Amino acid sequence: MNADARVERARLLYERAVFGGDAGVLPAADRELDAVEADLALARGRVMHARSLEDRNEDPQELALFERAARLYRELGDLRGEGESLLWIGIFHQVVRDDGDAALPALERSYELAGQAGDTLTLSYALRHLGFAEHMAGRLDAARERLEESTRLRRELGFLPGVAANLVGLVYVAVAQGRRDDALALVEEAAAIAEASGAKGIMRQIDEARTQL
Numbered sequence: 001m002n003a004d005a006r007v008e009r010a011r012l013l014y015e016r017a018v019f020g021g022d023a024g025v026l027p028a029a030d031r032e033l034d035a036v037e038a039d040l041a042l043a044r045g046r047v048m049h050a051r052s053l054e055d056r057n058e059d060p061q062e063l064a065l066f067e068r069a070a071r072l073y074r075e076l077g078d079l080r081g082e083g084e085s086l087l088w089i090g091i092f093h094q095v096v097r098d099d100g101d102a103a104l105p106a107l108e109r110s111y112e113l114a115g116q117a118g119d120t121l122t123l124s125y126a127l128r129h130l131g132f133a134e135h136m137a138g139r140l141d142a143a144r145e146r147l148e149e150s151t152r153l154r155r156e157l158g159f160l161p162g163v164a165a166n167l168v169g170l171v172y173v174a175v176a177q178g179r180r181d182d183a184l185a186l187v188e189e190a191a192a193i194a195e196a197s198g199a200k201g202i203m204r205q206i207d208e209a210r211t212q213l
Contacts, residue, residue, distance in 0.1 A: 003039060006032040031076060038072035041065045042085055049088065052096055063092050083113030084122045091129055100133055107133065124153040128166055135173060144173045161199035164190045168202065171209045183213055 013029035016022045045065035052059055066088045073081030090106035093099045111126035113119075131146030151166040167190035174183035187209055194202040 003036045006036045034072050035076055035078070038069045038076070038078070038081055038085075041069040041072070042081070042088070045069065045088060049092065049096070058096050062096070063089065066092060079113045080117040080119045080122070083110045083117055083119060083126075086110040086113065087122055087125050087129075091125075094129055094132065100136055103129070104133055120153050120157055121159065124150045124157070124159070124162065127153070128162075128169065131169060135169075135176070140173055140177050144170065144177075147173065160193050160197040161202055164194040164197065164199055164202045165205065167193070168205045168209050172212065175212050180213065187213065 010029040010032040013025045013032070016025050017029075042065070045062050048059045048062040048065065052062065066085050070082055070085035070089060073079075073085055086106045087110040090103040090110060092103075093106065094103035107126055107129050110122065111130060114122040114126055127146045127150035131143045131150065134140075134143035134146055147166050147169050151163055151170070154160075154162040154166060167186050171183045171186045171190065174180070174186060187206060190209075191203070191206050193199075194206060
């Protein structure tokens with residue numbers, strides 16, 4: 001159900017309570033609006049995250065929005081929504097604050113919930129960022145495994161910009177493992193996919209990765 005439908009549903013429940021004398025429907029109206037609020041908090045937090053990546057400034061509201069979304073989804077019993085919100089909490093700590101220790105519990109729980117909910121896209125993101133965590137910890141084989149599994153899922157989804165982004169991560173793993181030929185092949189594949197899918201932001205990452213070869 002989309003946000004407009006949920007708001008309309010809450011309005012109809014309000015009318016049942018006020019005009020029909022059925023106040024027992026009000027908790028259902030609250031749940032409809034909580035779901036809208038959770039969706040909006042998650043979406044606004046993602047926009048703030050994109051802005052923070054662009055200007056390199058942390059918005060103090062970003063984490064609060066993701067945490068509110070996670071709490072609301074949890075109270076609603078929405079595993080998919082909670083898993084996605086926890087993913088972004090983990091990404092915030094890992095990417096914005098460079099705090100891998102704070103990121104790991106949220107990323108691991110996101111991975112679990114996304115698996116239970118069958119949310120393949122969130123699962124691919126959780127694997128990607130868990131791969132980064134393994135890389136930062138020096139566990140290169142585990143990092144490669146996580147990133148390759150994330151890439152496999154993204155190929156299945158047809159999420160080509162995400163495939164290209166993951167290949168960049170695998171380039172750095174290959175370089176760290178001394179697999180230069182693999183790194184060269186990965187960077188060329190990433191460039192081809194990014195160009196074909198119009199992922200100009202990923203092309204900048206690819207150009208930076210080339211400097212490591």
